[in-house]
Amino acid sequence: MRQPKIIVVGGGLAGLMATIRVAEAGVPVDLFSIVPVKRSHSVCAQGGINAAKNQKGEGDTTAKHFDDTIYGGDFLANQPLVKRMCEAAPGIIDLLDRMGVMFNRTPEGLLDYRRFGGTLYHRTAFAGATTGQQLLYALDEQVRRHESEGKVKKYEGYTFLSAVIDHAGVCRGICAMDLRSTEVRTFAADAVIFCTGGIGAIFGRSTNSVVCTGSAQSALFQQGVDYANGEFIQVHPTAIPGEDKLRLMSESARGEGGRVWVPRNPRDSRPGKSIPDSERFYFLEEWYPKYGNLVPRDIATRAIHRIVYQDKLGLNGQAAVYLDVTHIPRETLDRKLEGILEIYQKFLGVDPREEPMKVFPAMHYTMGGIWVNGEDQATSIPGIYAAGECEYQYHGANRLGANSLVSCIFGGGIAGPAAAKYAKNLEKGAESTESSVFDRERKRQEEANQALISQDGSENIMAIWRELGETMTEHVTVTRVNKNLEGAYNKLLELQQRYRKVNLSDRSKWSNQTLNFARELGNMLLLARVITMGAHARNESRGAHYKPDFPNRDDANWLKTTRAKWANGDIQLTYEAVDISMIAPRPRRYDVAK
Amino acid sequence: MAEKQVIVKVKRQVSQQGAPYWEEFALNWRPSMNVIICLRDIAENPVTRDGKKTTPVSYDSNCLEEVCGSCAMLINGKARMACSALVDHLEQPIRLEPFSKFPVVRDLAVDRQFMFDSLRRVKAWIPIDGSYDLGEGPRMAPETQEKAYKLSTCISCGSCLEVCPQVTGTGPRDFIGAAIISQVRLFNMHPTGAMHAGERLQALMAPGGVQDCANAQNCVKACPKQIPLTESIADVNRQTWKQALLGWLIG
Numbered sequence: 093m094r095q096p097k098i099i100v101v102g103g104g105l106a107g108l109m110a111t112i113r114v115a116e117a118g119v120p121v122d123l124f125s126i127v128p129v130k131r132s133h134s135v136c137a138q139g140g141i142n143a144a145k146n147q148k149g150e151g152d153t154t155a156k157h158f159d160d161t162i163y164g165g166d167f168l169a170n171q172p173l174v175k176r177m178c179e180a181a182p183g184i185i186d187l188l189d190r191m192g193v194m195f196n197r198t199p200e201g202l203l204d205y206r207r208f209g210g211t212l213y214h215r216t217a218f219a220g221a222t223t224g225q226q227l228l229y230a231l232d233e234q235v236r237r238h239e240s241e242g243k244v245k246k247y248e249g250y251t252f253l254s255a256v257i258d259h260a261g262v263c264r265g266i267c268a269m270d271l272r273s274t275e276v277r278t279f280a281a282d283a284v285i286f287c288t289g290g291i292g293a294i295f296g297r298s299t300n301s302v303v304c305t306g307s308a309q310s311a312l313f314q315q316g317v318d319y320a321n322g323e324f325i326q327v328h329p330t331a332i333p334g335e336d337k338l339r340l341m342s343e344s345a346r347g348e349g350g351r352v353w354v355p356r357n358p359r360d361s362r363p364g365k366s367i368p369d370s371e372r373f374y375f376l377e378e379w380y381p382k383y384g385n386l387v388p389r390d391i392a393t394r395a396i397h398r399i400v401y402q403d404k405l406g407l408n409g410q411a412a413v414y415l416d417v418t419h420i421p422r423e424t425l426d427r428k429l430e431g432i433l434e435i436y437q438k439f440l441g442v443d444p445r446e447e448p449m450k451v452f453p454a455m456h457y458t459m460g461g462i463w464v465n466g467e468d469q470a471t472s473i474p475g476i477y478a479a480g481e482c483e484y485q486y487h488g489a490n491r492l493g494a495n496s497l498v499s500c501i502f503g504g505g506i507a508g509p510a511a512a513k514y515a516k517n518l519e520k521g522a523e524s525t526e527s528s529v530f531d532r533e534r535k536r537q538e539e540a541n542q543a544l545i546s547q548d549g550s551e552n553i554m555a556i557w558r559e560l561g562e563t564m565t566e567h568v569t570v571t572r573v574n575k576n577l578e579g580a581y582n583k584l585l586e587l588q589q590r591y592r593k594v595n596l597s598d599r600s601k602w603s604n605q606t607l608n609f610a611r612e613l614g615n616m617l618l619l620a621r622v623i624t625m626g627a628h629a630r631n632e633s634r635g636a637h638y639k640p641d642f643p644n645r646d647d648a649n650w651l652k653t654t655r656a657k658w659a660n661g662d663i664q665l666t667y668e669a670v671d672i673s674m675i676a677p678r679p680r681r682y683d684v685a686k
Numbered sequence: 687m688a689e690k691q692v693i694v695k696v697k698r699q700v701s702q703q704g705a706p707y708w709e710e711f712a713l714n715w716r717p718s719m720n721v722i723i724c725l726r727d728i729a730e731n732p733v734t735r736d737g738k739k740t741t742p743v744s745y746d747s748n749c750l751e752e753v754c755g756s757c758a759m760l761i762n763g764k765a766r767m768a769c770s771a772l773v774d775h776l777e778q779p780i781r782l783e784p785f786s787k788f789p790v791v792r793d794l795a796v797d798r799q800f801m802f803d804s805l806r807r808v809k810a811w812i813p814i815d816g817s818y819d820l821g822e823g824p825r826m827a828p829e830t831q832e833k834a835y836k837l838s839t840c841i842s843c844g845s846c847l848e849v850c851p852q853v854t855g856t857g858p859r860d861f862i863g864a865a866i867i868s869q870v871r872l873f874n875m876h877p878t879g880a881m882h883a884g885e886r887l888q889a890l891m892a893p894g895g896v897q898d899c900a901n902a903q904n905c906v907k908a909c910p911k912q913i914p915l916t917e918s919i920a921d922v923n924r925q926t927w928k929q930a931l932l933g934w935l936i937g
Contacts, residue, residue, distance in 0.1 A: 112817055127746075128802060130842055131754040189823030192812040192876045194835040201825030219835060225753055226838055233811035240806050272791060301748040335716065336723050336769075337750040427832070431839075435751055438770045440718070505817070554730040597732045598741040602701050603792035606729070606742055 106480025113508025137224020165488020296561015489635020549593025
């Protein structure tokens with residue numbers, strides 16, 4: 093009787109949820125993560141997690157959550173699974189509650205809910221202003237319990253290099269590098285679930301953590317795992333500028349009443365607090381009377397860019413606007429926003445309770461990702477599943493705040509059982525695959541490492557990375573112009589050429605972070621091309637994808653999913669119809685109720 | 687006019703077996719610089735102050751905003767996170783050293799597996815029946831949630847173990863440390879977790895448990911999340927006394 097085995101790559105919310113479900117299905121699971129899973133990027137999520145529990149007497153329903161999500165995504169998402177996600181969300185909150193997440197409570201001892209972007213209902217459950225941390229820790233604790241019962245084996249400090257795919261095109265395991273010993277090893281499994289998160293490093297600076305490179309997605313893409321809607325990149329409107337990171341200032345600040353404004357007079361150099369109300373331009377409130385400061389992120393980001401770059405009203409001529417919470421009662425700030433206010437204070441030395449915060453938009457999230465089949469998170473290669481931010485399924489052209497945490501847990505919760513079922517039903521599992529298949533892949537990866545270590549060129553990986561980030565941030569984020577996208581694409585090709593001549597400043601075989609980053613950079617350059625190519629091809633504006641030369645949404649020609657394939661050593665774009673069977677597309681506006 | 691410089695001295699080590707050695711770097715000052723930015727500068731141009739080519743410094747980092755616990759190290763002798771250590775608030779030359787209580791992997795990166803193993807020892811989880819739908823969880827008073835939430839912000843950075851005089855090793859009988867004791871308090875506060883408090887307390891009454899705390903109180907001063915660690919230790923101490931008494935009564 094064969095014993096199936098599953099591998100999960102990535103230990104954030106999606107990966108941990110998948111791991112729990114696989115363990116509960118009685119299948120042994122190996123969990124791979126670059127960092128100890130408790131340190132995954134999910135820990136940075138701040139504001140909250142959505143569910144239509146309707147505990148504020150507003151008449152909220154999962155149907156309304158579904159409509160808000162599809163509308164917020166500008167009708168690009170395939171609808172059936174999004175509906176299931178919204179219907180499952182209340183149960184997910186209940187589960188997290190039972191697991192011990194310390195959500196904020198009402199006087200009756202029930203969970204409290206706040207309002208978030210793109211909706212008029214209070215449906216975001218939260219734990220202070222560090223919700224992602226508490227959710228991640230709860231799942232981390234559950235996995236630790238399964239680990240103590242022998243059901244989960246962790247490989248922390250390993251990075252994914254490539255999938256092991258047999259002659260029939262079926263995945264039979266992975267090839268990974270032990271980051272300490274730099275040893276390359278293969279691991280057999282009947283199915284692999286990828287939960288490898290976001291891609292912020294491709295844009296240089298972002299709200300993402302160091303490990304969010306998209307390297308795994310890119311490696312898989314080069315092995316035939318299709319990538320969808322790559323051009324849909326979310327730029328979060330409010331982040332703290334910084335040289336090393338653009339630190340997120342959560343939407344929940346606005347959810348609790350924070351207001352975005354600039355002085356009406358661009359030459360007003362008084363400290364923010366001293367400028368009287370009548371001399372402040374609360375531009376989101378004036379332009380979008382119904383949703384105000386809680387318009388969806390793409391709307392808010394474009395508004396801030398317009399204020400700074402077009403209307404020239406940025407603070408002191410800089411790329412910054414005010415996010416003001418000084419008027420909110422201290423007690424509310426302490427109970428609901430302390431975590432994020434602490435970040436501002438620690439990194440800038442200014443107390444946001446006294447002075448309005450200075451913020452600016454930052455690359456934050458990718459709606460696009462690995463293509464999955466709309467049913468059970470399976471990708472275009474048998475045996476490979478994907479869940480979480482690294483796949484494209486739930487958010488269409490723009491993601492609503494507090495929907496990511498739901499989609500990661502929901503998607504991981506589907507992928508786990510689906511992969512376990514697939515693994516159990518296989519006639520022949522990975523253990524029947526010839527060892528030569530594994531050896532071949534291992535050799536290929538060892539050679540790639542060796543090539544990088546022995547390369548003797550003149551290029552510096554940090555310099556190439558810097559140029560990659562600058563190019564992508566300038567031309568492939570908020571405002572897209574075809575001429576600039578062409579220039580950016582050519583720049584990426586040039587960077588790929590220069591990458592062939594990098595000279596690593598560290599050739600050691602122990603804990604070589606430079607080698608690892610060099611591997612990631614190669615993959616980042618390719619994924620950047622997929623994103624840029626998709627953006628160039630899509631001649632319309634939809635959700636986060638904005639082209640001033642094509643300023644309207646064009647459903648007749650562009651209501652379709654971009655599906656990128658790797659063929660004959662190059663990127664090929666194909667398109668698929670979107671399942672809009674449940675909600676008919678309508679114009680997307682936030683100045684009035686929808 | 688010479689550009690303002692930042693001088694950074696790093697205690698390096700090629701691996702756990704290697705002997706430690708110091709290297710000094712001169713970096714260009716910029717506003718709002720933190721220690722992570724200094725380490726990235728070194729990675730971009732790994733040349734010592736006296737012009738010797740060297741390798742980038744190894745260190746752990748991820749979130750860069752003090753919520754993941756990765757970048758803990760000794761900065762001018764103080765246990766703290768590198769990401770929030772602003773250069774302008776540090777005396778120069780800035781001395782960077784790895785935590786001394788954990789095995790060194792390379793340079794500033796250490797192995798803190800001991801902390802995760804300790805969480806297993808004390809069963810730091812709520813033992814739910816399963817992830818299938820069983821309806822809502824138990825109600826909880828807001829005041830309880832506020833206390834418990836604070837405890838739940840522990841990022842397992844290891845600072846409290848680093849500064850504790852009772853932490854002398856990372857073996858199964860060594861002192862488990864303030865962070866873990868505080869986690870036991872957290873799980874014992876939750877209505878479901880409280881049903882299994884005995885198990886957790888038993889683990890803390892074993893060798894390396896709460897009785898090893900000698901009340902130096904360094905931990906609470908070092909915690910980057912300002913968790914009330916000494917309050918947790920006192921609370922858990924009371925709980926273990928009760929547990930010992932009850933155990934005798936039942937047993």
